[in-house]
Amino acid sequence: MILADENIAAPILVRLRADGITVLHVAEIAPTISDSEILRLAAERQAIVLTDDKDFGELVVRAGCAHRGVVLLRLAGVPYAKRAEMVSGLFREYGAELEGAFTVLSADGRVRIRKLSEKQRP
Numbered sequence: 001m002i003l004a005d006e007n008i009a010a011p012i013l014v015r016l017r018a019d020g021i022t023v024l025h026v027a028e029i030a031p032t033i034s035d036s037e038i039l040r041l042a043a044e045r046q047a048i049v050l051t052d053d054k055d056f057g058e059l060v061v062r063a064g065c066a067h068r069g070v071v072l073l074r075l076a077g078v079p080y081a082k083r084a085e086m087v088s089g090l091f092r093e094y095g096a097e098l099e100g101a102f103t104v105l106s107a108d109g110r111v112r113i114r115k116l117s118e119k120q121r122p
Contacts (some may be wrong), residue, residue: 002091005043005051006031008073010114012050015084021091023050035059039067048098050087058115060102067116078107 004013006027016023024047026038033041035055042049046056048069049056056072059065071090075083090105097113104112 001047002050003038003047005053007050007052008050009080009083011080011084012087015088016091018063019088019092027087036065039065039070042116044069046099057077057102061114067102069098069101069103071098071105074104074106 001022001024002016004023004025006025008025013023013025017051024045026033026041026097030037030041035053036059038049038051039059041047043066046068048071049067049074050073052073052075054072056070060070073083073087075086078086086105086109090103090111092113094103094113097103100115102112102114102116106112
């Protein structure tokens with residue numbers, strides 16, 4: 001399951017749902033909640049957070065907040081249809097590795113997966 005931050009574009013949500021992935025969108029279920037609340041909600045629902053917000057790196061990597069997994073999209077300048085394709089490919093190819101990790105998907109297609117400590121997992 002994925003919990004998509006409010007900043008995630010609709011074409012990405014549509015594509016992931018078409019791929020058969022359960023995607024909850026913060027804008028649909030709890031608009032304007034804080035990043036900390038997003039992490040809490042994701043942990044509660046056993047979901048990976050999908051976001052464009054770099055602040056999650058600070059919360060997860062530096063502050064050690066508990067999480068199920070965070071995927072940070074760094075796709076500025078990439079057309080939305082291509083973004084959707086890239087994110088779909090990420091979850092298809094690396095799905096299991098995203099659990100308990102802080103992952104960055106860059107515009108050039110690079111994927112960086114950083115596994116975090118067990119104590120950070122809810």
